[in-house]
Amino acid sequence: MASPxxxxxxxxTASSxxxxxxxxxxxxxxxxxxxxxSLVSGMPDALEPFVLALVPAAASWIAGWAAPHTPRSDV
Known part of the structure; x- marks a missing residue:
């Protein structure tokens, strides 16, 4: 398990x-x-795509962080 x-x-970061x-x-x-x-009526129209685009970016960031990473040798 990775340290906090x-x-x-x-x-x-690049995939996100x-x-x-x-x-x-x-x-x-x-x-x-x-x-x-108007995708989200509570927000200004110009802001909606930027906020909604954060959902898949956050999902890929969390998935990438939780995924097992390639083991590295201590050099």
Whole structure:
């Protein structure tokens, strides 16, 4: 089990950033082609895609952190 202060690997951070950008693009396309672009009515329309795109990014970050990592030899 990893210690609580274990660093996050760069591959996990990169996958989270890519998931955020991909979902942001997908939500932008969805908002452009639907008649009602308001996905979450309580937020300003300009802010919605950015907030909603955090959900898959957070999910991939948590999954990457929880996944077993490649063992490293102590050098």
């Amino acid at each position: 202060s274990a660093p996050i690997e760069k591959k996990v 950033a890519l998931a955020y950008l991909a979902s942001l693009a997908g939500l932008a396309i969805l908002g452009a082609v639907t008649d009602n672009p």
